[in-house]
Amino acid sequence: MEQATLQTPLGMATILGDRNGIRAIRVTDHSEGEDSIPPALAEACGQLREYFNGERTVFDLPLAPEGTDFQQTVWQALLGIPYGKTISYMDxxxxxxDPAAIRAVAAANGKNPLWIVIPCHRVIGSDGSLTGYAGGIHRKKWLLNHESANPQQSLF
Incomplete structure (x- = not known):
């Protein structure tokens, strides 16, 4: 398994993977310097930079997240949520x-190891609230605003 770190507007992203695919992307508030990027992760780092620069709306990477069959099913469904759109956990x-599986769907969403690339941030509460996000609600809000056709401007 190879690793790369990448500074993003939301913190330091750590990308884990190999030539078979990206296994995990995590973000922390730490701001250590970026490592040299292994060739197997260069495309992922490049696409993440393009996303944050507003130049990419869809990722085209080999993915290899580890999870249960149910989690894999949920993560696959997340890939179908278009850039700039949201869906509720119930939907x-x-x-x-299986509408009764809402809690299991929410739990699988929370276990998504591929931050941004599998867009779990696009799932919101039925009432439009920004419920739960493993990376923190402030990051979810930032990502949704970044993807919005009409981003909110801060007055302060």
Whole structure:
């Protein structure tokens, strides 16, 4: 497994993977310097930079997240949420064929190891609230605003 770090507007991203695919992307508030980028992770780092620069709306990377069959099913469904759009946890559970599985869908969403690339930040509460996000609600809000056609401007 190879590793690269990349400074983003939301903190330091650590990308883990190899020639078979990207396994995990994590973000922390730490701001250590960027490492040299292994060739197997160069494309992922480049695409993440393009995303943050507003030049990319879809990722085209080999993905290899580790999870249960159910988690894999949920993560695959997340890939179908278009850039700039959101879906509720309930709608996602219904899309997967079992509205009663809303809590399991939410739990699988929270276990997504591929921050941004598998867009779990695009899932919101049925009332439009920004419920739960492993990377922190401030990051979820930033990502949704970044992807919005009409980003909110801060007055302060």
């Amino acid at each position: 996602l559970a219904k899309q997967l064929g």
